Amino acid sequence: MTPNGMLLIAVYFAVVLMLAKPIGVHMAKVFEGRRTLLHPIFRPLEVLTYKLTGVDETAEQRWTHYTFALIAFSAFSFLFVYFLQRLQGLSPFNPQEFAATNVPPDLAFNTAVSFVTNTNWQAYSGESTLSYFVQMMALTVQNFASAAVGIAVAIALVRGFARQQVTTIGNFWVDLTRAVLYILLPISIVAALFFCSQGVLQNFHAYTHVTTLEGATQIIPQGPVASQEAIKMLGTNGGGFFGANSAHPFENPTPLTNLVQIVLIFLIPAGLTYTFGVMVGDRRQGWVIFSACSVMFLAGVLVCYGAEQKGNPVLSKLGIETAATPGQPGGNMEGKETRFGIAASALFATVTTDASCGAVNGMHDSFTPLGGLVPLFNIQTGEVIFGGTGAGLYGILLYAILAVFIAGLMVGRTPEYIGKKIGQKEVKMAMIALLSTAFSILVFSAISSIVSFPSPGKGATGQPVARSYWNPPGPAAANVANSGAHGFSEILYAYTSGAGNNGSAFGGINVNTPWYNLTIGLAMLIGRFLFLIPLLAAAGSLAAKKRTPTSAGTLPTHGPMFVGLLVGTVLLVGALTFFPALALGPIVEQFLMNQGKLFSFLLFPILGV
Amino acid sequence: MLKHFGPAFRMTLFLTILTGLIYPVVITGICQVLFKDKADGSLILRDGRVIGSQLIGQSFTRARYFQPRPSAAGNDGYDATASQGSNVGPTSLKLFERVKTAAEQFRKENPQFRGAIPADALAASGSGLDPEISMANAEAQSARVAAARRIAVDQVRALVTRNIEKRRFGFLGEPRVNVLELNLALDRQWPVR
Numbered sequence: 002m003t004p005n006g007m008l009l010i011a012v013y014f015a016v017v018l019m020l021a022k023p024i025g026v027h028m029a030k031v032f033e034g035r036r037t038l039l040h041p042i043f044r045p046l047e048v049l050t051y052k053l054t055g056v057d058e059t060a061e062q063r064w065t066h067y068t069f070a071l072i073a074f075s076a077f078s079f080l081f082v083y084f085l086q087r088l089q090g091l092s093p094f095n096p097q098e099f100a101a102t103n104v105p106p107d108l109a110f111n112t113a114v115s116f117v118t119n120t121n122w123q124a125y126s127g128e129s130t131l132s133y134f135v136q137m138m139a140l141t142v143q144n145f146a147s148a149a150v151g152i153a154v155a156i157a158l159v160r161g162f163a164r165q166q167v168t169t170i171g172n173f174w175v176d177l178t179r180a181v182l183y184i185l186l187p188i189s190i191v192a193a194l195f196f197c198s199q200g201v202l203q204n205f206h207a208y209t210h211v212t213t214l215e216g217a218t219q220i221i222p223q224g225p226v227a228s229q230e231a232i233k234m235l236g237t238n239g240g241g242f243f244g245a246n247s248a249h250p251f252e253n254p255t256p257l258t259n260l261v262q263i264v265l266i267f268l269i270p271a272g273l274t275y276t277f278g279v280m281v282g283d284r285r286q287g288w289v290i291f292s293a294c295s296v297m298f299l300a301g302v303l304v305c306y307g308a309e310q311k312g313n314p315v316l317s318k319l320g321i322e323t324a325a326t327p328g329q330p331g332g333n334m335e336g337k338e339t340r341f342g343i344a345a346s347a348l349f350a351t352v353t354t355d356a357s358c359g360a361v362n363g364m365h366d367s368f369t370p371l372g373g374l375v376p377l378f379n380i381q382t383g384e385v386i387f388g389g390t391g392a393g394l395y396g397i398l399l400y401a402i403l404a405v406f407i408a409g410l411m412v413g414r415t416p417e418y419i420g421k422k423i424g425q426k427e428v429k430m431a432m433i434a435l436l437s438t439a440f441s442i443l444v445f446s447a448i449s450s451i452v453s454f455p456s457p458g459k460g461a462t463g464q465p466v467a468r469s470y471w472n473p474p475g476p477a478a479a480n481v482a483n484s485g486a487h488g489f490s491e492i493l494y495a496y497t498s499g500a501g502n503n504g505s506a507f508g509g510i511n512v513n514t515p516w517y518n519l520t521i522g523l524a525m526l527i528g529r530f531l532f533l534i535p536l537l538a539a540a541g542s543l544a545a546k547k548r549t550p551t552s553a554g555t556l557p558t559h560g561p562m563f564v565g566l567l568v569g570t571v572l573l574v575g576a577l578t579f580f581p582a583l584a585l586g587p588i589v590e591q592f593l594m595n596q597g598k599l600f601s602f603l604l605f606p607i608l609g610v
Numbered sequence: 611m612l613k614h615f616g617p618a619f620r621m622t623l624f625l626t627i628l629t630g631l632i633y634p635v636v637i638t639g640i641c642q643v644l645f646k647d648k649a650d651g652s653l654i655l656r657d658g659r660v661i662g663s664q665l666i667g668q669s670f671t672r673a674r675y676f677q678p679r680p681s682a683a684g685n686d687g688y689d690a691t692a693s694q695g696s697n698v699g700p701t702s703l704k705l706f707e708r709v710k711t712a713a714e715q716f717r718k719e720n721p722q723f724r725g726a727i728p729a730d731a732l733a734a735s736g737s738g739l740d741p742e743i744s745m746a747n748a749e750a751q752s753a754r755v756a757a758a759r760r761i762a763v764d765q766v767r768a769l770v771t772r773n774i775e776k777r778r779f780g781f782l783g784e785p786r787v788n789v790l791e792l793n794l795a796l797d798r799q800w801p802v803r
Contacts, residue, residue: 009781053620178621202650204649212661213661214670225637245737256782316706330744335733337733338737364694367698
């Protein structure tokens with residue numbers, strides 16, 4: 002680890018810390034219906050939105066109707082994205098003439114689910130699959146919409162704590178509209194212009210054919226990238242315009258754009274911790290959440306950076322410089338860009354998985370085992386380390402509920418959080434959310450590790466067997482690109498990323514088959530909706546409760562002790578749930594790498610022959 | 611539930627037009643006026659012909675040119691329509707053998723170079739289109755380029771030094787050299803006849 006790398010991490014954290022309050026105050030104003038600096042410009046647009054969509058701005062909703070509205074909106078969003086892809090052959094803004102055949106139904110399903118659930122997993126490579134029209138009208142739109150949905154749910158849950166003895170938790174349509182108009186759109190406009198000024202593309206041209214200096218032909222892709230890049234980071238979406246995502250020089254051309262991108266990832270999630278403090282009337286509660294996230298973020302980035310800078314001992318004996326020198330970054334440079342080096346790549350990987358972003362500026366698949374363990378475990382905590390836009394806050398509040406419950410059991414007191422008694426219902430809902438995500442990660446990973454598809458050939462009576470539609474014949478695990486423990490990590494990471502709605506990948510695995518498209522799509526749906534619906538139910542029941550004044554018997558949740566308790570709960574639950582799986586993947590691989598053990602090729606028994 | 615379908619449909623349509631059409635088109639309009647070159651891909655012209663983009667690496671194999679990092683984009687590398695990394699893991703034999711072969715080749719092509727090979731010279735980049743190499747990598751290749759062009763190695767080194775992109779604000783990113791721009795500068799200064 003170099004002094005320069007440590008300085009980068011310190012500066013990054015300082016920037017996030019400084020921005021949390023102003024953006025947090027702004028968001029509190031927006032969702033409490035107070036006037037902000039943006040009102041002169043965007044208030045008329047907001048009024049127009051309600052007029053065109055037939056929404057009554059003043060109507061409040063119970064949690065059930067809030068949830069129905071959310072589901073209806075997500076369902077239509079899914080249909081729009083699905084059919085826009087399937088009809089892309091007819092669309093304008095399509096100079097490369099990509100057709101519907103580029104997006105078969107299983108891929109279109111996966112991508113639609115992926116963008117609607119804020120996952121932005123990419124089973125496709127943008128530059129060779131999707132028209133500009135689909136990138137804009139389907140994907141960019143969902144970058145805004147899915148992020149706004151996350152913010153809305155977080156705000157609804159916060160209202161559950163802030164309000165008392167009421168039956169309603171806000172209006173979904175109003176929260177959605179305000180999140181887009183006053184938060185996502187204005188910041189995206191500024192960020193998009195900045196990105197373009199640094200070299201990110203923004204045009205509708207056909208790809209440029211060039212003859213290189215050595216006389217070869219190169220086709221340089223084009224497209225409206227900057228406008229998508231801005232919201233991709235701000236909305237913690239992470240679905241890149243290009244296959245290589247933020248490692249691509251047209252998405253992330255300089256170290257400065259790189260810094261701005263990771264600041265955008267944490268901007269809203271960090272700000273929301275402050276918004277929480279403002280809305281419940283005790284800012285210390287917001288800082289406690291912020292501090293707990295900071296502790297876990299800093300620990301993660303140091304482990305990841307340390308492992309990547311140490312590099313790969315297997316390769317160092319080939320006469321490669323693995324130590325950092327003034328002229329080169331050393332360390333594990335496989336899958337990393339020269340302009341970012343080790344520190345900015347490790348920082349990006351940590352931030353993108355702390356949040357539910359999933360953009361990558363280096364290939365996680367080629368990280369060292371320990372360096373890759375950090376992103377994997379970050380997602381498995383439920384992405385609560387600042388987390389996704391909104392999703393991070395409602396996730397960490399879930400853990401806060403569990404923390405006071407566990408602490409309450411230990412000291413024999415009624416669990417309370419922000420003056421609300423935490424009862425059976427809230428704990429049950431929190432457990433449903435937590436277990437359904439863990440269940441889909443572990444069960445789908447287990448199934449894909451052992452399931453096998455019949456090989457083509459003759460059946461028992463000699464008739465030809467149809468080729469397997471779901472996956473190439475043989476084990477589904479054969480889709481991995483690396484053998485040994487690393488191959489299992491690829492499968493585990495895929496379902497973790499799906500269920501966690503992250504979208505980053507150990508990219509070597511071939512996931513563009515109907516089997517993986519469908520199962521990862523299901524994992525994304527479970528991870529999104531079985532997480533947020535229980536929390537909306539909890540919000541409803543919390544809002545109905547009275548806020549009890551703090552007494553001598555109340556466990557304080559505004560100090561360092563609760564920070565420790567919260568961090569402990571997150572790590573304990575994460576570790577207990579996922580340690581066995583991690584032991585089979587990155588942990589054992591780390592030991593094997595240190596021993597110099599290498600894996601050559603897949604040795605799977607071909608079943609069903 | 612059903613009563614939410616109307617607003618849901620209209621809201622989806624409204625947001626699609628606002629954020630999917632108006633927003634990107636307006637941004638494109640502004641960028642095309644303010645940052646035309648950048649918005650169009652930072653293309654580089656030589657003799658009136660586009661020969662590449664400043665931001666997209668291209669393949670170089672001749673000894674008289676500096677060579678970029680290994681690339682996993684497309685079958686032969688630097689295929690800008692197939693950006694990707696190698697995705698080989700740290701315990702992969704494939705990675706070990708690829709790096710071993712590349713290291714041997716690097717030493718064969720740069721016989722003047724002694725010492726440990728800079729990591730970026732043997733590791734495939736994340737995008738497969740990395741336009742840059744580290745300063746140490748450029749230094750390691752300088753003697754070969756000088757020999758191929760029959761010029762003094764100090765002249766090449768001086769040119770490399772002039773082309774170094776330093777850390778932004780003194781701490782952001784890594785110091786580096788853009789391969790295409792450096793090779794263009796070589797051709798300008800010592801034209802190949």
